Amino acid sequence: MKFSILSSILLFSWQSSTILAAPLDSRDSINRLDVRVNLIPTPDQVNELIADPSKFADWAKIGEPQIDKAIFFTGQKSQQITQIVNWANGVGLTSVRNIWNSANFYQRGQYKGVDDATFKNFQKAFSTYYADQTKGTAWLVFPQDATPAASGIFWSIELDEIISESKVDKIVWVDQNKITDSTYDWMNEPTIYWQKGQDKPAGA
Incomplete structure (x- = not known):
């Protein structure tokens, strides 16, 4: 019995000293790994978020996106x-x-245990949450000589959410072809893609 207790004490002491003696870089790596795991949903949590997009609030920065x-x-x-x-x-x-x-929340590579079809639904779900949180003026960055596809997440998911939630006053259509032009006054872009009270624009 004495030997067993002594052995346990020695083993505990050895483990403690090993942990304390570990290089700081190693312990930092472990801490970073723990944080990363906590910030990326598990496959089960992914399914929960798809079922109820409001739960994305637990994974998002408070107050984002700002008005x-x-x-x-x-x-x-x-x-x-x-x-x-x-x-x-x-x-x-x-x-x-x-x-x-x-x-890395939105990146496909973070979700090893999630199949492609489920991840696509996950994208639609977090896009729903993002659109639901959008307020005031929103900005569509897209070429003005083209029309958003009806099959895209913006037209089929986000735009519907924006219109139904009535938190957005208007969507300004920023011309994507001009964003690299330093003289482009995007803040005063006159083209409005959609305004509260209007019908949903047609998709391509």
Whole structure:
């Protein structure tokens, strides 16, 4: 019995000293991993969020998107989306990619246990939440010589949510073809894509 107690004490002491002696970088890595896990939903949580998009509030930054700051985009390739988001952030606007506690929240690669069909529904769900939280003036960044596709998440999900929630006064149509032009006065863009009280615009 004495041997058993002594062995337990020695084992505990060895484990404690090993943890304390671990390099700070190793402990920081463990802490970062724990934080990352807590900021990315599990497959079960993904299904819960799809069923009830209001629960995304637990994963989003408080107060985001701020009033008059939300942008929307549609029908874009990855490189174009990055350009739009970078432009928006540079002028003080925000996107569905920017409102989460984890910067990787929207990225497909973070959801290893989620199949493609479920992740697509997950995208629709967090887009629903984003549109629901949008207030005041919203900004559609899209070429003015084209029409948003009816099959896109913006037209089929986000726009419906914006119209039904009645929190958005208007959606200004920022010409995507001009956002790299430093002389483009996007804040005073006169083209309105949709305004409260109007019918839903036709999709392509």
